[in-house]
């Protein structure tokens with residue numbers, strides 16, 4: 001481990017541009033359980049009569065907003081993940097000029113809350129909510145604390161839309177382009193809590209032409225051998241060792 005940390009530090013020192021991709025493992029290391037995980041998925045189906053792949057969709061937002069927002073509040077907003085040592089460590093690396101962009105698939109703004117500045121939240125965040133008609137923005141509290149089941153725009157009286165990618169939706173094209181550009185210019189790409197086969201990131205990783213591909217993930221994957229370095233551990237145990 002120590003040996004790998006020294007090598008990784010050298011990579012960060014030598015890389016002119018380093019980008020980190022934060023996958024679901026970054027959520028798991030906070031003890032967060034996604035709505036797609038088996039046990040939870042079963043509970044959700046029992047509770048709502050539908051599975052999360054059906055509930056967390058624009059079809060439900062449009063046609064069954066009461067059910068959509070009940071699910072969204074209870075399952076997505078009620079127990080947001082706590083920060084781990086990873087995010088402040090990434091912020092520190094960013095400050096030292098060793099990390100230039102953090103791209104995350106989680107909707108809870110974890111890297112940003114930990115102090116990172118250049119963050120792309122690929123799937124949007126729970127903190128941004130907008131009226132689809134007049135485009136007025138609403139804070140998270142408006143969605144959480146609304147006395148109605150469905151939070152409505154004060155002006156238009158229609159449901160406010162959380163600006164997150166729901167299942168089956170296209171990712172915002174500007175964020176997609178920005179992600180591709182950042183990866184394309186990276187010398188070093190860090191896969192944190194994710195693998196080369198990631199459902200979310202594999203499409204973007206193809207644009208990486210830099211020198212060092214580093215995976216820090218506690219789960220072994222058969223494609224790991226394509227990386228320059230693999231550290232089988234949670235990012236929260238590794239990132240604070242770097243500077």
Ligand SMILES: [Zn+2]
Nearest residue numbers: 131134153156
């Ligand atoms: Zn409106």
